[in-house]
Amino acid sequence: MMIDYKAIGRRISLYRKKKGLTQAALSEILEVSESYISQVERGIAKISLARLDEISGVLSTDIAMLVSDCAVLPDMAVNTEIFEIIENWDKEKIDFLINLLMCADDQFSKSGK
Numbered sequence: 001m002m003i004d005y006k007a008i009g010r011r012i013s014l015y016r017k018k019k020g021l022t023q024a025a026l027s028e029i030l031e032v033s034e035s036y037i038s039q040v041e042r043g044i045a046k047i048s049l050a051r052l053d054e055i056s057g058v059l060s061t062d063i064a065m066l067v068s069d070c071a072v073l074p075d076m077a078v079n080t081e082i083f084e085i086i087e088n089w090d091k092e093k094i095d096f097l098i099n100l101l102m103c104a105d106d107q108f109s110k111s112g113k
Helices: 007-017 023-030 035-039 049-058 064-065 075-086 091-111
Strands: none
Touching: 007 035, 007 064, 023 035, 023 049, 035 064, 064 091, 075 091
16 A cells, blocks of 8 residues: 555645644644655655654644545545635636536546546
8 A cells, every 4th residue: 555645745734724834833833844844745755653643733633634545534524625625716716627527527437437
């Protein structure tokens, strides 16, 4: 099983922003460099379980929400993650996303996936 560090980093970024923290603020709380937080959020740095536990505590979320693949997250968690990404989007961006999803769905239907 491969660990998707980019997905973990993206979720950390989402929850950090939701909490109103900058990378600098999170790095200060965790006593790590801001560069390290940036690398974690971009999926470049491999993060330990202990550090994930610390981060989940600071971000007031369950560690499972940071590490779970979307395929195994409960429907509500998936919907929440999607909503957190698009909640401040304007109508034009949302329309673009809908069209993109429709194209992807059409391609998956044609390929039998």
